[in-house]
Amino acid sequence: MRMRWWSFKRTAVCLALVAAEAASAEGLPGQDTLRADTLPGRETPFLYRYDRRLERYRRRFNSLIPQTCLLQCYGDMGLVSVGVGWDYGRREQWETDVLLGIVPKYQSKSTKVSLTLKQTFVPWSFSVSELFSIEPLSTGLYLNTVFGNQFWTSEPDRYPKGYYGFSTRMRIHVFVGQGVTLAVPPRKRFFAKAVTAFYEVSTCDLYLVSAFTNSSLTPKDYLRLSFGLRFKIL
């Protein structure tokens, strides 16, 4: 079980690193003036190389600082989920978020915590006024894992191999959504420089396989709605 969990974590870290790399490559121009600006007169190649490395090291870790905070309700990732995210791409059209959600107890024995890794693509953003812009389409997918020993990633050993053939713990969801962004005027900024209100319509693997084989299931059965706020901090 530990191995499987590790592989999920490793996937998350890799995705975050890829995102950070993309951000550092595109978002911070002009770093090559380092030698002239900050280290005048230093000619020793060793120090120069070390300083460059240090700078790169700092830059990489700086780019890992999440740029956004996220609050999302429902959407099969928790009643309420909170998380942090990174925007990247030339027009910041890519977003990667990591969220922790709370699933209430309802009729089960305990409240559950879920972890979501979400990848969003926002192809367009249109300004409608000085303050508002609209994202007419956002789409993407998220992986969700729920904690609790009644769930498994792959079947426990007591089952014959491939007995159920799916994981009760890991879900993959696809979604489409829309959003409205309010740019907070510089003087009024306190927490964020922009706030996006969004909603998403999603479904997950288990609902899709049910919907495909049953004409009597309607979109109301297999589609899920979620909504939330995204705060752009950096």
Add this chain to the structure above:
Amino acid sequence: MHTKTINYLICILPLLWGGCDLLESHPYDAHVTGETDINRKNTALIEERLAGKDTVRFAFITDTQRWYDETRLAVRHINARGDIDFVLHGGDQSDFGVTKEFLWMRDILNGLEMPYVCVIGNHDCLGTGKDVFRSVYGDTNFGFTAGGVRFICLNTNALEYDYSEPIPDFGFITAQQERMQADSLQRCVVLMHAAPESDVFNNNVAAVFGHYLRELPGLLFCLHGHTHALSVTDLFADGILYYQCPNIKKRMYLLFTVNEEGYAYEVVEF
């Protein structure tokens, strides 16, 4: 705010239509809405309606997981006959143990014009399925009397319980035997999801289970599902037949008629 912005917002609002059904915190959230405790309510109905009746006629369906269309057809077919007293469901209403699967299936089965009861199947135990089953249907071992026949409904999915509960529960079987003696009942039928010797049964006690069932007064036959096949087996070579109904996808159910002389059954295709 610009008119344009307002227009965009108006475009979004229709999505709040029917929003409540679309809001879900997790597929396994065990958020049960609608009717609960169905087995208790329906066994009371069956006992009341069939009290003093000589002939009992029931349909047996099982393994309806993820075959909602076929289950709907079965409900329609059973209703159209008009001669069935109640319906037994042999378990596996859900495929993944996902909460909504139980509610979808319950809503379809609620279309039956006669009462129905359900035993738990191995698929119903996955994730939070056990909790949802318990909420929607009730205890996983239960019994009721229809006419003069005792129906003993058992949880036999030992593989899903990992010794946390006694599966099968011999204490429960003994209690049912005592109950039958107290009520002077001479005949009984046993319903379970997985038969002895199947992969989810605790096969260490399969023979013991057979022995306990033989001790029941006037056991007519056993009913089960699980392997999705139509079969009649004398499992312990003791003359007690185990009838298996195929999964609902094969569009078949079993129809049993029990009276003082004995019982008859037919396989109904729909």
